[in-house]
Amino acid sequence: MSAPVIRVQGLVKRYRNADEPAVNGMDLEVMPGEFLGLLGPNGAGKTTIISIITGVRQATSGTVSIQGIPITRDAHEVHRIIGYVPQDIALYEALTARENLTFFGELLGLSGQRLRQRADELLERTGLLARAGERVKDWSGGMKRRLNLIVALLHEPAILFLDEPTVGIDVQSRAAIWELLHEINATGTTVVYTSHHLEEAERLCSRVVIIDNGRAVGEVSDPQAHKGHLEETFLRMTGRGLRD
Template sequence: MIRVSGLVKRYGDRSALNGIDLEVASGEFLGLLGPNGAGKTTLLSIITGIRRATAGSVHVQDHDTVRFPGSVRAMIGLVPQEIALYETLTARENLRFFGSMHGLDKSTIEERSNTLLDRAGLKARADERIGHWSGGMQRRLNLIAALLHQPQVLFLDEPTVGIDVQSRTAIWDLLKEIHATGTTIVYTSHHMEEAERLCTRVVIIDHGQVVGISFARG
C-alpha cells in the first residue's frame, strides 16, 4: 500500500529525515513511535503530499507522491497534529464544508455525517458551534471530517495528545471499527503504551531514522 525509500528531508541545513525506508501493507494498523522532533509529522506530511521531499521516493499504491503530491488526495485521509476546523461553524456545518471539498454531494454528506457523528458520540451536539467545545470533542470531529470521503488509508498525527479519557476512548473505538472494515491506518504517537495497545505493528523512529525493531501483535 505504501512504500517509502531513502526519504530525506532538510529544512535549510537541518536534517529532519535521514533516509527513511518503510513499507506498509494494505490493512495494517501501523504505529510510528518516536519522541518530539523525531520526524513523525514531516514523514506524514511528505507521504500525504503536503510537504516536498528533498530526496527519496514515496508511493501510495501506484501514486508517486513525491513527484505528484496531489495524486493521493482522494484515497487518503489526514488528521493533522493541529486541529483544523472552523470554530464559528457548527459541527454539521464543518462536515458539510469538508465533504464538499472532497466533491461529495449534499445527501451523501448528510447521511455520512449522521452516521459518523453518532459513532463519535457527537450527534446530540451536532448543531452547536464548536468554538467552545473541549479539545477532545474537537479532536473527535477532526477525525470524522477525515473519514467523510471513506479513504482507503487514514493518517493520524498524535490525535490523542492532551485530551480527556472519554474522547480518547471514543477515538480509539472508532479507529478499531474502521480498521476492522479494511481501512489501512498509520498512527503517530510518542507513547509506547498507546502504540502497542492499538497497532498491529510499531516502527520506532528517532532523529529522522528508523531506529527500533518493529513488531507484530497477536
C-alpha cells in the same frame, strides 16, 4: 503476497538553516490493512515524515508512492485515497460541526444526501450528533478531537494518517477514538499513526516502527504480544538522553 500500499524510499528532508536533516534516509513499507505506529521521541521526525507522505510538505530527496502512485506525480489522485488527521485541531472554530463536515466533505467529492448521511453517521458514532449545530469554538477539547478525526473519515479513505490524534483529551474521548480506529481498521482501512504514547501503540498497532534522528531505528511486530516490553525496547533503541 499483496503489494505495499505505502512505499517510502530514501526519504530526506532538510529544512533551511537546520544543521541536521529532519528526515535522514527513511525507508518504509506499509501493507494493506496494517495498523502501523510510528513511534519516536520529540523531534524524531515523525510529523515531518507523515507530512511528506500525505503531500503537505515536499521531500528534499527520496520517493513516496501511495497504492503505486507517486505523490509528486498525481497528488490529486492520492488525496482521494487518503485521509489525514493533523496534530492540531484543524477545524474552522467559527463554523458549526455540521458546517465543517459539509465544507470538507464537498472538497472530498461528497454532496447532497450522501454527504448528510455520512456526516450524521459519523457524528452519531462519536456522540456529537446532538450538538452538531453548535460552533466548534464552544466545544471541549475532547469533542474537537473527535470531530477532527471524523472529518478525515468522511470519504471512507483506504489509508488513514493520524498525527498524535489523542493529545490532550480526556479518557472517555480517547477510548472513543481508539474504538473507532479499531473499527475502521477492522473494515480494511490501513492506518498509519504517530505517537509517543507507548501504551496506546501497544493496544492499537499491528506493527510499530521506532524512529529517531529522522530514520527508522527499529521495528516491533505484533506489539500486543510483547505488552509491557515496548517501553524497554523503545529506550534501548532511542537512548535515555533528554530531547529538546
